[in-house]
Amino acid sequence: MRETTGSKAFRVVVLVILSLFTATPLYVMVTSALKPLGDVQGDFTWWPSNLTIQPFIDIWTTVPLGQYFMNSVIVASSATLFSVVIAIFASFAVSRYRFRGRSTFTTTVLATQMFPGVLFLLPLYLIFININQTFGIQLVGTRTGLIITYLTFSLPFAIWMLAGYLDNIPKELDEAARVDGSSAMGVLFRVILPVARPGLVAVAIYCFMTSWGEVLFASVLTTQDSRTLAVGLGEYSTQVNVYWNQIMAASLVVSVPVVIGFLLLQKNFVAGLTAGSVK
Amino acid sequence: MPFALIAPAVVFELLIHVTPMAVGVWMSVVKLTKFYIANWSAAPFAGFDNYHLALDVNGALGASLLNSFAITCAFTALVVSISWILGMAGAVVLQRTFWGRGFFRTLFLVPYAIPVYAGIIAWKFMFQKDTGAVNHLLADNLHLIGAGDKPFWLIGDNAFVAVVVVTIWRMWPFAFLMLMAGLQSIPEELYEASAVDGARPFRQWRSITVPMLGPVNRVLVLVMFLWTFNDFNTPYILFGGAQPPTGDLISFHIYSASFLTLNFGFGSAMSVLLLLFLLLVTGVYLFVLNRRSRRA
Numbered sequence: 001m002r003e004t005t006g007s008k009a010f011r012v013v014v015l016v017i018l019s020l021f022t023a024t025p026l027y028v029m030v031t032s033a034l035k036p037l038g039d040v041q042g043d044f045t046w047w048p049s050n051l052t053i054q055p056f057i058d059i060w061t062t063v064p065l066g067q068y069f070m071n072s073v074i075v076a077s078s079a080t081l082f083s084v085v086i087a088i089f090a091s092f093a094v095s096r097y098r099f100r101g102r103s104t105f106t107t108t109v110l111a112t113q114m115f116p117g118v119l120f121l122l123p124l125y126l127i128f129i130n131i132n133q134t135f136g137i138q139l140v141g142t143r144t145g146l147i148i149t150y151l152t153f154s155l156p157f158a159i160w161m162l163a164g165y166l167d168n169i170p171k172e173l174d175e176a177a178r179v180d181g182s183s184a185m186g187v188l189f190r191v192i193l194p195v196a197r198p199g200l201v202a203v204a205i206y207c208f209m210t211s212w213g214e215v216l217f218a219s220v221l222t223t224q225d226s227r228t229l230a231v232g233l234g235e236y237s238t239q240v241n242v243y244w245n246q247i248m249a250a251s252l253v254v255s256v257p258v259v260i261g262f263l264l265l266q267k268n269f270v271a272g273l274t275a276g277s278v279k
Numbered sequence: 280m281p282f283a284l285i286a287p288a289v290v291f292e293l294l295i296h297v298t299p300m301a302v303g304v305w306m307s308v309v310k311l312t313k314f315y316i317a318n319w320s321a322a323p324f325a326g327f328d329n330y331h332l333a334l335d336v337n338g339a340l341g342a343s344l345l346n347s348f349a350i351t352c353a354f355t356a357l358v359v360s361i362s363w364i365l366g367m368a369g370a371v372v373l374q375r376t377f378w379g380r381g382f383f384r385t386l387f388l389v390p391y392a393i394p395v396y397a398g399i400i401a402w403k404f405m406f407q408k409d410t411g412a413v414n415h416l417l418a419d420n421l422h423l424i425g426a427g428d429k430p431f432w433l434i435g436d437n438a439f440v441a442v443v444v445v446t447i448w449r450m451w452p453f454a455f456l457m458l459m460a461g462l463q464s465i466p467e468e469l470y471e472a473s474a475v476d477g478a479r480p481f482r483q484w485r486s487i488t489v490p491m492l493g494p495v496n497r498v499l500v501l502v503m504f505l506w507t508f509n510d511f512n513t514p515y516i517l518f519g520g521a522q523p524p525t526g527d528l529i530s531f532h533i534y535s536a537s538f539l540t541l542n543f544g545f546g547s548a549m550s551v552l553l554l555l556f557l558l559l560v561t562g563v564y565l566f567v568l569n570r571r572s573r574r575a
Contacts, residue, residue: 021448023386028401040410086288099282109292113505114557116533116553122537152291152294215516230395248400
């Protein structure tokens with residue numbers, strides 16, 4: 001199909017506007033991270049005149065960034081692992097069984113997406129403290145508490161997305177395996193999961209990104225030892241000086257792993273979204 | 280069998296979502312002020328006092344809640360509509376294959392992939408009065424304002440503009456991603472057939488693209504509405520502790536009202552009202568859409 005001049009011009013205009021809007025903060029982040037402190041405290045310049053990698057060295061000593069990084073990695077990967085496993089079983093049930101309470105379950109799970117975080121932040125805090133007093137399990141100020149909280153944040157969307165994905169896998173596959181003598185679990189693990197791999201990857205990306213970026217609950221549920229990057233990054237500006245160059249450098253360091261991971265796996269993510277939303 | 284499969288999900292949802300919700304509702308009907316925080320189960324029953332306080336628009340607390348609600352409505356309307364327009368424009372121009380298409384798709388997804396706080400902090404730096412890129416661009420590069428009149432962006436009236444821009448920056452790539460995924464399911468033949476009939480690009484967009492994207496749009500608009508209305512991160516990171524009156528979004532308003540005055544009963548009452556509002560809007564939205572799709 002031939003393209004008209006008008007639609008080509010429209011495309012150029014749209015791409016220029018969207019690219020400038022998207023890229024400017026990224027450009028500012030990268031260039032400012034390469035400037036010495038004096039240059040980010042004066043008038044802004046688009047082109048850095050004194051390039052330095054010092055901010056990337058200083059970020060690790062100004063605040064204990066390495067420790068926050070470890071905390072974030074542990075919390076986000078554990079929450080992702082548990083969330084995906086739980087979502088696999090739940091979405092298998094929703095997609096393959098008709099049972100009492102099925103629609104109540106799916107509706108409730110999706111409705112939790114609507115809850116304002118501020119409504120259950122404080123109750124959750126109080127419940128965690130009570131659990132500690134009753135059972136002696138420390139959940140406030142530990143990574144465990146944060147892992148449990150985050151896995152439920154991504155769970156609703158994970159179940160919804162994965163159930164949509166499983167619905168697209170023909171039931172004839174299950175039946176064929178059943179005839180060959182597979183149990184329900186055998187069907188799930190040997191037949192469905194291998195086919196659903198793109199959906200699983202999409203769900204895992206979503207869970208990891210959700211946990212990696214969460215701020216509100218991390219600010220209340222963590223202490224110095226269990227602090228994650230999302231909260232720890234704020235410490236660069238509570239010092240006497242606001243180290244904008246170090247803040248930008250640290251932002252880059254924490255962004256690069258997730259951005260690269262997401263961009264590499266974006267095809268899976270799009271496939272997972274399509275399966276969930278066209279139902 | 281199915282019950283065993285959903286049991287883990289149910290247990291965690293009960294622990295983290297449902298039980299705290301119930302506790303939150305209970306908190307909204309007790310007098311849980313700072314005097315009872317240490318021994319919160321002893322807080323006296325307050326009935327609907329907290330709700331009266333929140334809904335009394337003549338009182339100071341009610342008036343500021345109403346103000347915050349109005350700001351959040353305007354904020355959400357702007358963010359959702361502009362994000363949708365940008366996402367749609369991006370998805371449509373990338374629908375056709377051309378050299379460099381993969382690059383633009385990747386670039387546009389970065390704001391969505393980047394951790395929330397990293398993106399917002401970059402904007403916070405750009406919005407600084409004397410050292411920021413925004414004022415530098417407006418005053419020194421474009422000369423739209425005098426070099427001496429650089430405005431504050433994160434304090435005062437401009438804060439509303441700042442928070443809207445930052446939220447759109449983070450939100451539009453999600454619209455782009457969903458719409459792009461939806462466009463892939465539209466068969467190319469539809470466009471070819473209509474082009475043979477002489478349909479221009481805009482006409483094709485209106486009579487093929489938009490209707491075919493119906494199911495995606497239904498989910499997309501609702502999800503963007505809920506996320507934007509509940510958004511806490513953007514004002515929290517952008518403004519820090521002191522929110523300017525024009526950037527007083529409702530989640531942030533409830534958070535600071537609860538933690539500044541330590542009146543958690545009142546804070547919970549405001550949260551419950553917010554939840555009821557969101558339930559009402561979602562219910563009406565789904566009802567209207569279901570009726571319309573049944574008629575069609």
